[in-house]
Amino acid sequence: MWCNQIFSLINEGTVQNIIVCDNYEVANQIARIQYGEDSIALDTTQYPLSVGCKYIAGVFYENDGTTIISRNQTADEEVEQINKQVEALNIALAEMMGV
Incomplete structure (x- = not known):
């Protein structure tokens, strides 16, 4: 594209x-x-x-x-950042649940 x-x-x-x-x-x-x-x-x-x-x-x-004036992230950069946050939250949730 x-x-x-x-x-x-x-x-x-x-x-x-x-x-x-x-x-x-x-x-x-x-x-x-x-x-x-x-x-x-x-x-x-x-x-x-x-x-x-x-x-x-x-x-x-x-x-x-x-x-x-700060640079805005590209869509790909935003997705990468969100994926890292989701991964960290999943790890924290698993630790809280004792998994």
Whole structure:
């Protein structure tokens, strides 16, 4: 299965625009054409961003530049985490029941 990615077009540490694209190089070219040669496109599919958010030293921040924006888990990551929790709960339940 193929999915498009969400790219943030970043110039001078600020998200200028957010686009859907299936190719990093194309997204990067769009960023440079629209906002200048120092602009970049980053895959932000897992980040809840909006135009105006900040990108400082590899970390995304809200528009205020101080509140960190955390990466959302993928569905596969969530399932893995839930499976680990279920396994731990099953072990605890078995211990409580003396099994």
